[in-house]
Every structure is written in C-alpha cells, then in structure tokens.
Amino acid sequence: xxxxxxxxxxxxxxxxxxxxxxxxxxxxxxxxDGNTYLNWFQQRPGQSPRRLIYKVSNRDSGxxxxxxxxxxxTDFTLKISRVEAEDVGVYYCMQGTHLxxxxxxxxxxxx
Amino acid sequence: EVQLVExxxxxxxxxRSLRLSCTASGFTFGDYAMSWVRQAPGKGLEWVGxxxxxxxxxxxxxxxxxxxxxxxxxxxxxxxxxxxMNSLKTEDTAVYYCTVEFDxxxxxxxxxxxx
Numbered sequence: 001x002x003x004x005x006x007x008x009x010x011x012x013x014x015x016x017x018x019x020x021x022x023x024x025x026x027x028x029x030x031x032x033d034g035n036t037y038l039n040w041f042q043q044r045p046g047q048s049p050r051r052l053i054y055k056v057s058n059r060d061s062g063x064x065x066x067x068x069x070x071x072x073x074t075d076f077t078l079k080i081s082r083v084e085a086e087d088v089g090v091y092y093c094m095q096g097t098h099l100x101x102x103x104x105x106x107x108x109x110x111x
Numbered sequence: 112e113v114q115l116v117e118x119x120x121x122x123x124x125x126x127r128s129l130r131l132s133c134t135a136s137g138f139t140f141g142d143y144a145m146s147w148v149r150q151a152p153g154k155g156l157e158w159v160g161x162x163x164x165x166x167x168x169x170x171x172x173x174x175x176x177x178x179x180x181x182x183x184x185x186x187x188x189x190x191x192x193x194x195x196m197n198s199l200k201t202e203d204t205a206v207y208y209c210t211v212e213f214d215x216x217x218x219x220x221x222x223x224x225x226x
Contacts, residue, residue, distance in 0.1 A: 001175065039213060041156070048208060048216040049148075049156060060214065092156055094213070099172055100146070100158040 002027050002095055004103035012111045013087075019080040021106045023093035028073050030097070037096035040069055040078045043105075044089040052091075053078065085110065113137040113215040117207060120220030123199055131194040131220060133209030141165060141187035143212060147194050149205035150219070159207070162192065177203075199224045 003026040013019045029036045040053040051060050053069035056076060066081040080087055088110060093103040119131040133145065146161035160173035162183045171183050182195040192209055199222075206219040 041213075043156075048218055049210075050216070051213055054213075090155070094156075094158075096213070099174075100161070102148075102156040102158060105155040 002029075002098045002101045004093055004095055004101050006091075006093060006103040006106050009104060009106055011106055011108045013080075013083045013108060014111050015085060016082050019083050019087075019108060021078045021091055021093075021108075023071075023076040023078070023103050025074045025076075025095055027098065029095050030073065036072065038069075038071065038076050039094045039096060040067075041092045041094060042087075042089050043092065044086075047089075049092065083108070083110075113211070115209050115211065115215055115217035117209055117217045117220040120207065120222045122223045122225065124226050125199060125201055125224055127199055128195070128197045129199060129222060131196070131207055131209075131222070133192040133194075133217060135190045135192070135211065138211065140185075140190035145183070145185060145192040146210050146213065147183060147192075148208045148210060148216075149203075150208070151202070151205040154205075157205075159194070196222070201225060
C-alpha cells in the first residue's frame, strides 16, 4: 500500500507571506499512462473538502492563482504565494495512482 | 449545478448494519465513478472505496480497513450511489462523504457506532 506523508503537520503563517507544504509518497506516483495522479485538497473548518490541484500542477476551476503545485515521482509541493485569511484550514495531498490514499493533512492557521 | 446529497447516517450499535445513499444531480451520473471518503471526528480523510461506471464494468475497490464489510453499489436510473456497511465497529464512526471524481463532494452524513 502507498503511504503518503506530509510536512509540516502544522503551519502557522503570516498574512501576505508565502507558505509551502511538502508531500511524499512511498512509491512513484507515475501511472502507466504517463500521468502522475497527485491531488491537493483544502478543507476549511466545518466544510467538505475542496480539490485545489489535480495531476500535480493543474488548478481546479475557481482556485486562486496564488495556489500552485509542483513535483514529480515521489516528492510534491503545494505553495501559497501570499496567504490570505480564507486559506485557513487543513490541506491534504492524495494519490490516485495506486487506488487512493490521503496524506495526514497539514493544518494552516494565522500567526 | 452538480449536487451530491448523502443520507442514511445515524446512531447504530456495533455489529449492526447501515446503508448510506448519495443522491446526485446536475451531471450524467452513469458516466462517472463514485467514491466514498470518511473522516473520523477530529481526524483526517480516509478513502473508503469506489465504484466504476458501467462503461468500465461497474466494478468496485475498497480500502483494506473496510474490505469484506462494506459494499458500494449504484442505481444509474435513480442517480444514486449506495454504501452498505455491515459488521460495523466503533472505529467506523465518521462523517461519510460521497464524491464524483474528487471534484465535487457532498456535505457528508455522520455515522456513529456505539452501544
């Protein structure tokens, strides 16, 4: 089974400053079709999850361009260029190459 | 507008069964795989399982934690996905979400397994 890890698990950030979350998988996430099925989700307090990024770096519709995803193979990163108050919540990476596995989540809050 | 509405949650005793429903609208339900994801109180997200569309055989896959106890099915004529949960354990207590392509999510339904 694929194990997903994230760091840090808690990320206090200053408004307007950048933030970065790392996600690592125990196996390569490159699928036989050449795609890498690594997604990022945001879950605000009391809300359902919302997908931000799919296939490593593709932003979903309506997602602000301050969110970006990068990486390859087993190492991936979600970056927020300038954190806003509405970005508070928990962020999860999820692999969809070997069935599906979520990372443990990174809690982002404001310093 | 895509909508997913889960129902059927509630309080159930350990060892008993419960069936959740996910009623979909706003898209051609039969064309898409449907997944279930759960979240225990104060914990992270856990993928439970999914059912492929009929075009891909309508087959199912499950997480190891629920395999053999949970069954996902679908009724494309009613645009409903089901999660049949048998032999429930206290550790199955969670909010259960249905999602299509992990792009659209329902609001979740709470299942509490307790005596």
